[in-house]
Amino acid sequence: MTDLAAPLTRASGAGLSPDAARARIRRRYRAEARFRLYGMLAVGFAALMLVVLIADVVNKAWPAFFETRVRLGVTPTLEQVSTDGKLERTSLMGGDYDAVLRTSLQELFPGVKDRASRRKLFNDLLSTGASAAVRERVLADPSLVGKTFTVPALLDDAADLYFKGLMTGRSERGGRGTLIPSATTGEITLTSTADDFSADLADTKRALAATARSLRREAERLLRSAAALPAGDERARLEQQAAEIVAQAADKEQRLAATGGAEPLDASEPSKLVVLDGGIIKLTSLGTNEATGIVLAPLASTQPAAAGSWKVVTLDQPEANRKLGDQQIAWLEQLRDKGLVERAFATRFFTSGDSREPEQAGILGGLVGSALTMLVTLVLCLPVGVGAAIYLEEFAPKNRLTDLVEVNINNLAAVPSIVFGLLGLAVFLNFFGLPRSAPLVGGLVLALLVLPTIIIASRAALKAVPPSIREGALGIGASHQQAVFHHVLPLAMPGIMTGTIIGMAHALGETAPLLLIGMVAFIVDVPAAVTDAATVLPVQIFLWSDLPEAAFQAKTAGAIIVLLVFLFIMNGVAILLRRRFERRW
Amino acid sequence: MTLRSTISAAALVIASVAIAGAAEARDQIRIVGSSTVYPFTTAVAEQFGKSGAGKAPVVESTGTGGGMKLFCAGVGTDHPDATNASRRMKKSEFDDCAKNGVKDIVELKVGFDGIVIANAKKGPDLKLTKEQLFLALAREVPGADGKLVANPYKTWSDLDKSLPNEKIEVLGPPPTSGTRDSFLELVMEQGAEKVPALAALKKADAKAFEKTWKSLREDGAWVDAGENDNLIVQKLDANPKAVGVFGYSFLEENTAKIKGAMVDGVAPDFDTISSGQYKVARPLFVYFKKQHVGVVPGLDKFIAEYVSDKALGEDGYLSRKGLVPLPKAELAKVRADVQALTTLSAEAGL
Numbered sequence: 040m041t042d043l044a045a046p047l048t049r050a051s052g053a054g055l056s057p058d059a060a061r062a063r064i065r066r067r068y069r070a071e072a073r074f075r076l077y078g079m080l081a082v083g084f085a086a087l088m089l090v091v092l093i094a095d096v097v098n099k100a101w102p103a104f105f106e107t108r109v110r111l112g113v114t115p116t117l118e119q120v121s122t123d124g125k126l127e128r129t130s131l132m133g134g135d136y137d138a139v140l141r142t143s144l145q146e147l148f149p150g151v152k153d154r155a156s157r158r159k160l161f162n163d164l165l166s167t168g169a170s171a172a173v174r175e176r177v178l179a180d181p182s183l184v185g186k187t188f189t190v191p192a193l194l195d196d197a198a199d200l201y202f203k204g205l206m207t208g209r210s211e212r213g214g215r216g217t218l219i220p221s222a223t224t225g226e227i228t229l230t231s232t233a234d235d236f237s238a239d240l241a242d243t244k245r246a247l248a249a250t251a252r253s254l255r256r257e258a259e260r261l262l263r264s265a266a267a268l269p270a271g272d273e274r275a276r277l278e279q280q281a282a283e284i285v286a287q288a289a290d291k292e293q294r295l296a297a298t299g300g301a302e303p304l305d306a307s308e309p310s311k312l313v314v315l316d317g318g319i320i321k322l323t324s325l326g327t328n329e330a331t332g333i334v335l336a337p338l339a340s341t342q343p344a345a346a347g348s349w350k351v352v353t354l355d356q357p358e359a360n361r362k363l364g365d366q367q368i369a370w371l372e373q374l375r376d377k378g379l380v381e382r383a384f385a386t387r388f389f390t391s392g393d394s395r396e397p398e399q400a401g402i403l404g405g406l407v408g409s410a411l412t413m414l415v416t417l418v419l420c421l422p423v424g425v426g427a428a429i430y431l432e433e434f435a436p437k438n439r440l441t442d443l444v445e446v447n448i449n450n451l452a453a454v455p456s457i458v459f460g461l462l463g464l465a466v467f468l469n470f471f472g473l474p475r476s477a478p479l480v481g482g483l484v485l486a487l488l489v490l491p492t493i494i495i496a497s498r499a500a501l502k503a504v505p506p507s508i509r510e511g512a513l514g515i516g517a518s519h520q521q522a523v524f525h526h527v528l529p530l531a532m533p534g535i536m537t538g539t540i541i542g543m544a545h546a547l548g549e550t551a552p553l554l555l556i557g558m559v560a561f562i563v564d565v566p567a568a569v570t571d572a573a574t575v576l577p578v579q580i581f582l583w584s585d586l587p588e589a590a591f592q593a594k595t596a597g598a599i600i601v602l603l604v605f606l607f608i609m610n611g612v613a614i615l616l617r618r619r620f621e622r623r624w
Numbered sequence: 625m626t627l628r629s630t631i632s633a634a635a636l637v638i639a640s641v642a643i644a645g646a647a648e649a650r651d652q653i654r655i656v657g658s659s660t661v662y663p664f665t666t667a668v669a670e671q672f673g674k675s676g677a678g679k680a681p682v683v684e685s686t687g688t689g690g691g692m693k694l695f696c697a698g699v700g701t702d703h704p705d706a707t708n709a710s711r712r713m714k715k716s717e718f719d720d721c722a723k724n725g726v727k728d729i730v731e732l733k734v735g736f737d738g739i740v741i742a743n744a745k746k747g748p749d750l751k752l753t754k755e756q757l758f759l760a761l762a763r764e765v766p767g768a769d770g771k772l773v774a775n776p777y778k779t780w781s782d783l784d785k786s787l788p789n790e791k792i793e794v795l796g797p798p799p800t801s802g803t804r805d806s807f808l809e810l811v812m813e814q815g816a817e818k819v820p821a822l823a824a825l826k827k828a829d830a831k832a833f834e835k836t837w838k839s840l841r842e843d844g845a846w847v848d849a850g851e852n853d854n855l856i857v858q859k860l861d862a863n864p865k866a867v868g869v870f871g872y873s874f875l876e877e878n879t880a881k882i883k884g885a886m887v888d889g890v891a892p893d894f895d896t897i898s899s900g901q902y903k904v905a906r907p908l909f910v911y912f913k914k915q916h917v918g919v920v921p922g923l924d925k926f927i928a929e930y931v932s933d934k935a936l937g938e939d940g941y942l943s944r945k946g947l948v949p950l951p952k953a954e955l956a957k958v959r960a961d962v963q964a965l966t967t968l969s970a971e972a973g974l
Binding site: 132133158167206207257260261264265268273276277280356359360361362394395396472475476554557559560561562563564572582584585586587588589592 | 652654656659662663666667669670673676679680682683684685686702745748781785786789851852853854871873874876877878879880939941945946
């Protein structure tokens with residue numbers, strides 16, 4: 040007892056009063072609480088970032104999973120779809136199915152007469168792949184030739200973006216007065232009994248005022264800089280420039296001041312379309328209750344339209360900033376008003392290969408390419424990697440040589456992946472003469488990349504099996520090999536599996552080594568064998584992200600989601616397998 | 625059991641490797657080269673595949689220089705049939721080709737790509753000259769006494785009072801990009817020639833002159849923004865004060881967000897680039913091996929598809945993809961030359 044008490048007194052004798060000791064304990068608790076807080080904050084922050092990232096990707100990708108189609112009634116004639124007038128499959132293969140759709144659209148818009156507009160109607164609205172739907176139907180059932188049926192015709196990417204609301208903001212409001220059009224085609228005047236256009240006029244004037252203000256500011260800035268300069272050419276030039284800007288501003292201000300007059304709308308201001316009596320008018324100038332405009336789609340009559348039976352559609356993006364002009368949008372609006380436009384899940388995205396037309400591009404090529412590449416990688420590196428790990432861990436003698444091998448394996452795991460690409464180029468392509476862009480070579484290169492990971496993980500897993508298992512096996516007379524293969528290896532399997540999956544996941548996301556062996560490529564056909572030209576998912580993402588078409592940005596995000604799902608499935612399978620094999624001791 | 629089956633699967637793969645190594649003949653056209661020409665050649669490749677003339681060609685995006693290396697490595701089905709280039713083939717590359725037996729090369733000039741200097745729609749309208757761009761972006765510019773000094777210009781209005789009083793911040797392609805090379809040659813070199821002190825230097829010391837226009841600022845005024853032009857567009861949209869340098873097709877697709885600056889008084893658009901008024905534009909090329917025509921099935925038909933009116937014409941699908949087509953007369957000449965398989969010769973002024 041006294042022995043125990045003695046150190047305590049000595050401790051307090053060392054200058055630690057009971058109060059100080061309590062304070063120290065409190066401090067230690069506080070430190071621990073702080074550390075926990077840091078941990079929670081870090082985890083919370085990481086989780087938040089993950090949620091933000093995934094939400095952003097999903098949000099961007101959402102439009103890629105849907106496509107817009109227009110249901111067209113078509114009547115393919117024998118002349119159009121058959122190359123030689125016969126109903127044979129071979130003659131139907133080469134038919135002009137575009138012509139079928141062109142005729143159908145033509146019937147929907149009888150007002151479009153001249154060649155240039157007709158070409159616009161067809162080219163700007165429908166995808167180049169739209170006719171495939173007609174072709175499929177006719178090939179499946181040649182008796183359809185001459186009959187009328189409806190097909191969903193795929194819209195072009197720009198039209199698709201318009202309907203998804205990604206091209207321009209769009210708002211509409213009903214008319215309050217009775218609207219009287221002056222004619223049905225050409226340039227017409229619309230007169231309303233109420234001040235229907237005053238809000239639009241006010242909008243335009245506000246924009247005008249803002250422009251005038253910024254011009255004034257710019258002119259003032261120029262004059263200020265000019266004043267700081269000595270008199271001379273430079274100063275005169277600046278002053279003249281300022282004077283020009285002032286003149287522009289004055290012109291705008293004059294237009295603002297004028298009341299009652301009509302205010303012109305041009306292509307750099309938001310478009311205003313009036314939908315009336317089956318027709319569409321693009322407004323070119325505005326008054327309070329009167330507006331003039333150009334008819335984009337002819338009106339049925341000059342009958343006055345009652346309040347509520349007509350509307351004004353405002354497109355926020357000015358015509359100059361859009362890929363589709365007001366004319367094309369008027370056609371699209373008409374198709375929508377006729378109830379022909381439908382939005383559907385884009386199965387095409389999962390069932391077709393790459394394409395330069397965003398609306399036709401699919402992920403299947405990359406998906407199959409990735410699957411084939413991963414198959415080659417797995418089949419090669421699992422047996423080799425596990426075999427190497429077993430030999431090194433269980434059988435190899437401990438000497439300089441095996442130490443060297445071990446150090447090198449660890450080093451290889453840290454080699455940048457592009458180096459493996461160079462190796463693949465030199466060895467597999469140049470020396471062995473294997474085909475470029477093939478999943479086979481991709482798989483070989485990636486196998487080299489993940490081998491060190493698998494060997495290291497497998498050795499750790501083998502080491503973690505309790506020696507008692509091995510010794511027990513040896514004790515009842517098993518050979519060394521039997522002990523390893525029958526007893527140690529099955530128990531190490533979960534760890535090996537984890538290492539393999541980490542390695543495979545790493546390989547799945549690689550693009551750098553594939554660049555050198557030609558897998559960063561545009562490939563339309565979906566690969567069917569490991570020697571066909573193919574690309575992989577991350578490469579597909581990289582290639583799409585670099586294309587100018589706006590619709591490809593959604594496709595990029597969509598492909599990222601497919602890659603993530605592929606990864607989740609892989610990891611899910613691994614966890615399942617691990618659960619099945621897991622033993623506890 | 626599972627181990628045995630994996631081993632046999634591995635054996636299978638190794639066997640198929642051996643078979644593939646033996647298989648030679650190729651039924652698919654292979655194209656490598658520039659990422660700038662990639663969007664156009666791929667469109668032709670897809671159309672070619674759809675037309676049923678043969679399997680759609682494989683188009684790799686390797687960059688102009690990398691493509692030339694692969695293209696010139698030899699003749700035969702192990703080597704690509706064509707390469708995309710965002711500049712003309714160099715003499716050294718032509719010689720390299722000849723050394724490896726690639727003697728008959730057909731040059732196809734497909735059209736132009738404008739390089740635009742653009743900023744956000746919300747930002748100020750820019751009217752620049754090449755000289756101003758050089759002075760804004762070169763690492764060293766002539767000082768008051770004509771000697772080279774570190775670039776002192778901080779804002780655009782330091783260059784010219786009529787330009788906005790904003791910090792110079794230009795996002796552009798990294799040194800690995802063909803667009804960067806073209807920007808240096810078309811803007812920086814020509815801009816430097818207009819500066820009197822440097823014009824004198826060019827005569828006195830051509831090497832020092834070259835170094836001057838090839839070195840861009842490293843103090844934050846020029847930012848290497850990566851190869852991805854979409855990224856530059858997004859950054860410009862987010863930062864109205866920044867200016868970006870990229871290909872014309874990206875301006876065309878993003879007119880809602882960004883606008884092109886006038887260079888030497890000309891705004892970049894389809895017509896000004898096509899007519900040659902907008903000077904910051906470069907021709908794009910595709911090179912074919914004549915020796916592969918007739919060996920790789922469909923190559924002649926692919927070339928025909930490329931130069932067809934449907935593709936390369938004024939309303940062709942390539943112009944819808946942002947390619948600025950050749951003027952009519954030049955297109956007719958290019959088409960005739962290519963279809964006659966006229967080969968390049970060293971004397972043609974490479």
